[in-house]
Amino acid sequence: MTDLTMDLGEDGCSAVFPLLTARLRIAPLSPADHPALAAAAPDLDLPALRLALEEGSALPLCLRRADDDSLTGLITLTRQGGDYTLSARIIDGLQRQGYGSEALRAVLDYALLTLHLPALSVQAPPAAAGLLDRLGFVTDGATARIDTAAVRRLTARRMVLVSAVVLVDADNRILLQQRPPGKQLAGLWEFPGGKVDPGETPEQALVRELQEELGIDTRSSCLAPLTFASHSYDDFHLLMPVYVCRQWQGQVRGREGQTLAWVPVRKLRDYPMPPADIPLIPILEMWF
Numbered sequence: 001m002t003d004l005t006m007d008l009g010e011d012g013c014s015a016v017f018p019l020l021t022a023r024l025r026i027a028p029l030s031p032a033d034h035p036a037l038a039a040a041a042p043d044l045d046l047p048a049l050r051l052a053l054e055e056g057s058a059l060p061l062c063l064r065r066a067d068d069d070s071l072t073g074l075i076t077l078t079r080q081g082g083d084y085t086l087s088a089r090i091i092d093g094l095q096r097q098g099y100g101s102e103a104l105r106a107v108l109d110y111a112l113l114t115l116h117l118p119a120l121s122v123q124a125p126p127a128a129a130g131l132l133d134r135l136g137f138v139t140d141g142a143t144a145r146i147d148t149a150a151v152r153r154l155t156a157r158r159m160v161l162v163s164a165v166v167l168v169d170a171d172n173r174i175l176l177q178q179r180p181p182g183k184q185l186a187g188l189w190e191f192p193g194g195k196v197d198p199g200e201t202p203e204q205a206l207v208r209e210l211q212e213e214l215g216i217d218t219r220s221s222c223l224a225p226l227t228f229a230s231h232s233y234d235d236f237h238l239l240m241p242v243y244v245c246r247q248w249q250g251q252v253r254g255r256e257g258q259t260l261a262w263v264p265v266r267k268l269r270d271y272p273m274p275p276a277d278i279p280l281i282p283i284l285e286m287w288f
């Protein structure tokens, strides 16, 4: 039997939560969620949910929009005997905008591929049949069921290899560049770098990207491996070796119109970064 709350730390937080999707942050129910939930779904038995969460027999997950933190819904995993069930509720007025499918992909991925539940079943109203079918559920009467193999097919993503660099100047500041409008993750601050082309090594790709993006010359021997990022975006899995470089030739300038910032490590958290980069910040804080 799996304790559904095993990834929650003492304070209800953990390294895996929030689950992030394109528009949502998904995190275990906390007392801070109660007022919004009670207002939006007065029929929910919040004290019972809270108790089940404390006992580890249920994991209620609140869905909130990443941009304005507004409540979008609740997905609850429940253990009943040896079986695991799921129930999903999107707040009235927010249905039919794809939030359910977006959140369910992330929750199914977590429940079957991280928590290793063998299968999940859901009471399926006829209106949800199409959605459940697209997600890989098999319907039998009023119940629909999904297993690990189906979730693997649902969440399989191509792997994209991207090289990135922590460029450090003489004052120990780190170069960030802002992703331009129109590109994926526009407006967020990232480390320079880019996709590794076929036939390139990660180091060769970085030497090329540093010339293309910043107009500077460096060599593979000036790139020291530092760490890596590994993160599932909705449509691909990013694997990003991260190097550190202190030696280059030429003046750094944004050759693709991007805004640049030299940032002391203690100020990194002031610059919103792509979700893949968030785990890199404490590593840099320790390292510098």
Ligand SMILES: Nc1nc2c([nH]c(=O)n2[C@H]2C[C@H](O)[C@@H](COP(=O)(O)OP(=O)(O)OP(=O)(O)O)O2)c(=O)[nH]1
Binding pocket: 162, 163, 164, 183, 184, 185, 189, 190, 191, 192, 193, 194, 195, 196, 209, 238, 274, 275, 276, 277
């Ligand atoms: N360079 C860089 N990319 C990052 C970081 N974090 C992160 O999630 N990414 C993602 C964003 C993109 O999906 C992908 C890199 O793509 P990119 O758009 O920079 O690729 P590129 O320089 O080769 O540009 P393009 O020719 O494909 O437009 O990696 C980061 O810190 N640096």
Ligand SMILES: [Mg+2]
Binding pocket: 192, 193, 194, 195, 213
């Ligand atoms: Mg790039």
